Amino acid sequence: MNLRLFIDFEGIDKSGKATQASLLRNWLIGRGFRVEVISFPDYTTEIGLAIKAFLDGLKQFSPEVRQLLYAANRWERKNLIESWLTDGRIVIADRYTPSGLAYGYANGLPLDWMICIEKGLPQPDVVIVLDISPETSLKRSKGRVDRYESDLKFLENVRFSYKFLAEKFGWYIVDGERNPLEIFNDVIRIISRYLDIAK
């Protein structure tokens, strides 16, 4: 089967991205597909460690430098993702370029510049934004917060950015306030269309 499918789950922190990525992975494997899951930021690289230090409050970077670090972190994994896609595997990302755009936009960075530094990276075919309120995000994180998560106003801006960009780029928005299996039904409905097209 000649399949090229790159799926990206998005949303503010604790929106259920990892849960949906894992459910979808198992569902696809059960149907005979080969699947890879990748999560960004990838904290295992040098750049990922710098991002971690920033999120833990140990390092300071300007919004532009942060944006470049997040993008560079994706560039570090370009060849790996491309090799999976070329090999016919379905790739599922837990955050990718759309996180860069949504968080960067909430930080007031120009969209055209942010898009420019992502140009040349493999881009997802399907982006699913799991939409939850900042209050739900904080409730679900039970006190374990990084510097963004502790800022309700910022999360509200990111949520708005996701909605604005979803409209602009044709990303799907799914209500992430429900239980994981209800959400997953919506995810399957969306993904099935792409599997039909790929057949």
Ligand code: TMP
């Ligand atoms: P994580 O909690 O999903 O590991 O992500 C860490 C934080 O980094 C999260 O608040 C979202 C933010 N982020 C960006 O601002 N830009 C990006 O490109 C990515 C991938 C994450």
